[in-house]
Amino acid sequence: MTSSQPKSLPRPKKKKPKRRGRPHRSEGGVKARGRLLDAAERLFADRGFYGVTTRQVATMAGADDALIYYHFKNKWGLFNAVFERRARVLITARHDSLNAYVSSSGVKLSAHGAIAAFINPMIELSQNGDLGWKSYFALVAQIDNTPWGGEIIHRVFDTSVHELIEILQRALPGIPKRELYWAYNFLAGSMMLALSETERVDRLSDGLCRAKDLDEVRTRLVNYCAGGFLAMVTEERLAGRA
Template identity: 50%
Template sequence: MSTRPTTTTVKRRKVRRGRPLKTESTPDMRERILDAAEDHFSRHGFWGVTVREVAQEAKVDTALLHYYFNTKRGLFDAVFERRAEIINKERIDSIDAYVKSAGSAITVEGVIDAFLQPILQRAATGDQRWHNYFALIAQVNNTPAWGGETMGRTFDNVIHHLIDALRKALPDASEQELYWSYHFLSGALTLTLSQTGRIDRLSEGLCKSSDFEAIGARMAPFIASGFERLCKPQAARRKKAT
């Protein structure tokens, strides 16, 4: 409008085209795109996000998303798998370390705590990127259309590892009770990770969904009690006296 080039191409507003110089502090566009996508997908789900929004936040052209990930879905899957490997390895190592150290004194609560701690600790650090990622998992886990399949492909290994360890702590448990108990554990964890802030409002500020320290201290005892109730039917049987 008013400001325009006075002499020799002073007011260059044009973004550089072509391959970038390697020396200029390595922009690493691919990671920037993944971060932006993680941020948006975790908040609004797959269909609630446009590739333009992601591109805008990452400050790149939309064509670059397609260059790296082909399709919007390819981008989503890349986001979903990027951190899965890290957290899965941590959880398996944590379970193994606990099982080894506990020996015959293995407890349900110990196993579940070992399973949860890697996640809750990453969440507790306050790293927004991990927060986003966990919320993304929660979204996928509650997507009926394709969530079950995606979750399975990515996390079944770890879950079976967890259940194997739980079997050691609950040698008499039936398979069914173990899986149903895990189902309830998964739900509780998922809602925790989804970060809707619902419990904050419900409790009028008494509980904060971002207070992962409080959650970390309570979740394993809560869930372990449930496991023991369901998977140790011989002890303390005092159900509804019908």
């Protein structure tokens, strides 16, 4: 719009030679593309999409800025790539865990068992997977509480959630599906806050609880959520009696 300036000025001066060092071909066998994803994952988890610049990502990755645009087209492309990279692994792990639970328990399914089978793979990945998983969960938690995040969460995770809902419906046959969706939504809020390992609970409890102790979290979270689901069954039975 305000393009009233001369297009081609005759280059004012010589620039300084910038950084001189070995070209970061591949570092520890990992290529620039992977390093960029790792760096972006960490930074996006810390400060969100808008709080991170492509230059910060490139710097942390020890790669050149321009490589982001070569590999991922633009900043959103990078973000989506980060988001989807681990989703496959997580969804597969969940699917296997739910299947194993169903076939092991035969006909007598419980809400507690189904919820444990759904949540445990995430805890497991956070505890025993590479460190990137912690950033990843923090990122998902952050995006999940965003008005614009619904789109990408829906696209990536909802089919996986429906597997849980199916099993819960068999475990709690009296309860309408919409009650299960509501309860799942509450579960999702608790689960993502717990997995993000925000140290809210540490400060609140003055150190009595430590958010990073996932062994403490696992049993409590599953118990709490199962109790929540069962409370909705009770409520449904009471309402149905009227």
